[in-house]
Structure formats: structure tokens, C-alpha cells
Amino acid sequence: MSWTIFFTAIISSMLINNVVLLRFLGVCPFLGVSKKTESGLAMSIAVMFVMVMAALVTYLLYYLVLVPLNIEYIQTIAFILIIASFVQLVEMFIKRFSKKIYKSLGIYLPLITTNCAILGVAVANISENFIDYGTLPGLALAVTTAFGAALGFGLIMFSFSTIRERLESANLPESWKGVPVALVTAGIMALAFLGLAGIV
């Protein structure tokens, strides 16, 4: 096993299997928080932090607790509890650490619990069988994949929110204003991203 596998994992989860546009994970915050570039960026930073940490913890939990005890079927419940408590922890930590960051991120943090990208990436990491590479390399691969997915989320959030700021002032028919035109824009972006398939 060489280092290129990690690079491949980042590129593949960031661009080729982009979480928002090609795997439809995290569409709710993608539509909800992308009206302004600043809030979009704040959301993606929070998501990146929670996603990487959640991938780390859920992977360890699955292979160190659930598999030895033979209770893999409890996976969904365990993962969502981990994520929910993790979000709570992050919220408390940021509140203590910096009031300023808490003010700008505060309202997005509870939203992250119901962000399907976090749970989706955690579950996908397990079903991809990274354990075949061995426990530690598998863990590293899972975390790298989550990091790449978060980077992809941030990339899409940023580019989409800049497009959307311009769409606000566009002269559109009344019924297309707001979400419908945003969805069609996302569709065109997804078409563009389809072209990246197969570069790795």
C-alpha cells in the first residue's frame, strides 16, 4: 500500500463522488444555508469538523465495539447518537473557546445533526470495507475520505452560494424565483460534475 491511495480517496470523494451533487447527501443545508456566501462557508467549516471527527469515532466504534459484540444491526442507532452527542460537544467547546465563532456558527450547529452527509459518509465508510487494508490504514482511509467529502461539500457550498447571490437579482418569472431556479442550477452543476467521472 502506498500513499497515493489517500490522494485518490480525497480526489474521488471530493470531485468524482461529490456528496451534494452526485450522492445527494446534505441537500437540505445546501439549499437552506446557501443564500449568502459567508453563512455557506461557516456551515461548511462546521460540517468539515464534525464529519471528520464523526468518521473517526464511528469507525472505531464499529470495529472495536459493535463487531466484537456481534451487534452490527444496531449501527444506525449508535451512529446517530454518536453524531448527535458529538455536535453537542462541539457546540459546548466552541461556546467556551470563542464567543465570536459561536455567534457566527451557533445556529448551524444543531442543524448538522440532521445533515444526512455526516451519517451518510459514516455509513458508507463502513460499507466500503476499508478494513480490508488493515485496521489502522483503514481508519486513516476512512478519515481521509470524510475529509475529501467535506472539502467537496465546502467547494459546492461556496460556488453555489456565489451563483445564488447573483440569481437573487436576476429577472425571473415569479414562479421560478427562489428554490426552483436554484435546483435547476444545481442540476446543471451536476451535469458538469458528471464530466469528471473516470479521472482517477
Next chain:
Amino acid sequence: MAKQVKKSKQELSKLQNLTKGFLKENPIFVFLLGMCPALAVTSTLETSFGMGVLVIFVLVLSNVVVALIKDFIPKEVKIPSYIVIISTFVTIVGMLTEAYAPLLHESLGIFIPLIVVNCLILGRAESYASKNNVLNSAIDGLGMALGFMFALMAIGFVREFMATGAIAYGVFLPLPFEGSIVNLETYLFNIAVFSGPAGGFIVIGTLLAIYNGFEIRKQKKAELERQKLIEEKKRIALEKKRQRELESAGGKA
């Protein structure tokens, strides 16, 4: 079906409670809840139907349980306990699907565990079931989930039709027969993009715009009626005023 008929025989407010999810408070077209499955599993009509059935099951049961134990849950751990209840039912549903409809389980894939984070289910538990009794919560859950399924199937129908020119059944669900409801055999004119990710976004956006168009037309009509009513009232008031003036003028003379 029998359940529905029995329920609709009760007072009208319960029927309204059941039917509000279809158009007036449709989870997808109005509230934009549960967009991830609405995009991901609607590439064919059948998978959308399967997802809808799973959501009906989970939403009704979780609403019932939340309404049953709402008085015992401390306020501080409300959301985590709802999530645990929902994920329990999602796990059950996932196991049942894997056993009885393995092909559906395979094609829905990761989106079965992701029903847990479907904002629609948590939203109904938080905003309705935690404040109402068991029966009303069950009806609300059924109505909302049916509305969700209706929206999913509308999207799935358009996408499958545009992509393959046919609506097939018996592919993913364990039906004893296979075939297609519509088959135009228009192999030359199929647009495969519509079954892919890009098509999902575009179809939902277009359907949303059509829905918005109808709503805006309805609002404009209501506004016009209101304007007419106001003008009518103004006219009547003016007439009365004139009459009074005339009378007072007559009195002076």
C-alpha cells in the same frame, strides 16, 4: 384502506388532518423537507413507491410512540430521544426490507439508514406528535407520509418516463408479475440524463416551479376577489353617505 375509511367517518377536522399533506402542506413542494431521498431514490417510479411505503411505516409508528410517551420525556433530552425512537423503527424497516424485498434494499442502499435524518420525520415528531394525542398524531403521520409518497411518485414518474419512455413494475418490488404500465418504445428519444443526478435536480425544480405557478395564480385570484369586495363595500358606503347628505339637504329645505 379500511383504516382510512373508518377514520374519515369521524369528524371533518380529522379528514382535513389526513388530507392536508397532499397539496396544502406537502412536505416536499411546500416545506422542502426530505429533499435528499426525494432526489436520490426517485430515478424510477417503483423505488419512489418503495421509499414512500418505508416512510409511511416509520412516520406513523414514530408519531404514535412519541405521542404515547411525550409526558415522560424530559425537555432537555427531547430531540435525542426522538432520534432514538425513529432510528429503532428505521432499523426494523431496514431488516424487513432486506428480508422480503432484497432488490429494493439494494437499490435504496444507504438511503434506508438515512431515513433517520429525514427532517420530515423529526419535524412531525417535534411539531405535532409532542403536542397532540395518539390518534391525531397517527392520522397526521399517515397523511404527511402519503403526501411525501405522492410527491416522490410524481417525481419518479417524470424521471422514469423521460429516461426510458416506459414505466416498469415488478423490477425492484417482489411482485408476482412483471411488465410495464406505459411503454412507448421510444428508444431514439430517451434522455438518459434524467435517471441520473442532474435529472433529479432539474425535474424537482421544474415541478416546484409548476406548483408555485398554480399557487401564485390562486393567490392572485384571491387578491382580486378581495379587491372587488373592498370596492363593493366602498361603493355601498359612498351611496349611503350621499343618501344621508341628500336627506339632510332635504331636511334643511
